[in-house]
Amino acid sequence: MRVAWIFPGxxxxxxxxxxxxxxxxxxxSIVER
Structure with a gap:
């Protein structure tokens, strides 16, 4: 889940x-979704 570390948080x-x-x-993050 690359989105995890992509998020600003x-x-x-x-x-x-x-x-x-x-x-x-x-x-x-949107593209990964």
Whole structure:
């Protein structure tokens, strides 16, 4: 479940990815669904 760490809430655990593309993550989460 990549969506798990893609969510902003889990972003805290992955600051590198969360800060890399916060908005892109939101779009990816929808695409993964």
């Amino acid at each position: 889990q972003g805290a655990e992955e600051p590198g990815m969360g800060l890399a593309f916060p908005r892109a993550a939101s779009l990816l």
